[in-house]
């Protein structure tokens with residue numbers, strides 16, 4: 001991995017420490033120390049069978065660097081005689097480069113209380129050249145020391161944030177399997193090969209019994225194939241990003257149709273204010289759910305209608321904006337009357353639904369007569385027959401709500417499940433971050449220039465292949481890393 005020498009030097013000059021587990025009350029708390037002088041921290045670890053503090057450093061430091069847990073008293077080297085130890089627990093030590101960060105690492109596994117954590121941190125702070133770590137600094141060092149690439153680091157951040165099964169699996173694939181990195185590196189190698197072939201023709205011309213034309217044709221064939229793969233990768237529904245951030249569902253419709261009541265039914269609590277007055281909801285209100293193991297963020301929005309009320313107008317604008325950003329629209333209407341929904345339908349027709357799923361729901365089925373019920377059932381059948389999703393429900397008495405939730409869960413799963421794009425591990429193909437999307441897009445742009453049909457000097461083609469390869473290298477962090485490091489590692493907590 002190519003990383004600027006200055007970055008590496010800066011990363012390894014100091015020894016850092018931090019609590020790696022959650023702060024506060026817990027059975028066990030792990031405090032991690034990493035850096036060139038990390039073994040100095042063993043001064044705080046005293047073997048339980050010896051009572052003489054002076055004997056600790058020399059005996060334990062030589063023998064204890066094998067990653068095994070050893071039972072120790074944690075002591076403050078400056079403590080007065082007769083003081084009890086700071087804590088007792090286990091200490092483990094790893095030597096560079098065979099550690100998480102690639103540096104010397106010492107871990108203290110003590111009791112999880114605020115007081116023991118603070119006492120140990122204070123004692124570590126008295127050691128020369130030691131300082132408290134910043135957020136993400138351990139992971140950053142691991143990256144700088146070549147222990148993981150940026151996609152794995154991002155996967156680690158995702159894993160620490162994972163709330164659902166789908167998020168956990170996706171994060172593990174990134175951080176443990178490295179499948180995404182392998183794919184990007186394979187494509188990058190292919191681009192470098194194209195550049196090299198162009199350059200070979202430039203350097204050796206036609207002498208080496210290779211015809212420039214043949215090489216050029218071969219390179220263009222490879223480039224075109226790769227461009228198609230990349231395009232498919234980019235065009236595939238943003239499944240990876242959706243699993244990571246949660247599928248966005250917006251409940252939209254005319255005022256008073258029961259949008260807030262539906263949100264409350266989904267949440268299983270009174271999250272939103274419900275009232276008989278049209279125009280009750282003004283702001284967007286969000287709740288988080290887990291459906292089929294996927295994270296789902298449901299938004300309740302203001303009822304859409306023409307209005308002179310300035311505040312309501314802002315609410316309507318926000319509702320439409322939310323509809324535009326959503327992955328799934330729940331278009332709610334009043335089963336007892338179609339009239340109020342016309343303005344909402346007109347406004348919503350301006351929202352581009354490409355790539356979105358729309359579930360049409362008629363609410364308030366408890367107040368309709370049998371004829372109307374039959375009419376709505378026929379409309380539901382019609383929509384279903386055309387491959388759409390529709391439901392008739394009553395948020396008031398709960399009729400049909402479970403079926404609606406099942407439909408929503410199915411739609412969410414369909415959006416997040418494997419979409420067969422290419423290759424045998426489709427999940428690796430999901431673009432998980434906009435940072436990747438940006439670089440992949442510039443890769444495709446450069447590749448398109450490199451592989452254009454018009455006669456172009458080979459030098460220019462070679463240069464564009466190199467630019468395309470560089471864009472991919474930025475995703476894994478093997479090129480131009482300095483400017484992206486803060487972006488990638490700022491999401492970590494302290495201690496990681």
Ligand SMILES: Nc1nc2c(ncn2[C@@H]2O[C@H](COP(=O)(O)OP(=O)(O)OP(=O)(O)O)[C@@H](O)[C@H]2O)c(=O)[nH]1
Nearest residue numbers: 255256257258259260261276279280281303395396
């Ligand atoms: N009969 C009946 N009334 C309902 C049902 N769902 C909601 N309501 C009533 O309809 C009224 C409006 O409900 P809300 O949930 O506030 O409707 P809304 O779409 O959020 O309204 P706005 O926020 O004003 O756009 C309230 O009086 C609810 O009690 C239902 O299934 N049946």
Ligand SMILES: [Mg+2]
Nearest residue numbers: 259260280281
């Ligand atoms: Mg409302």
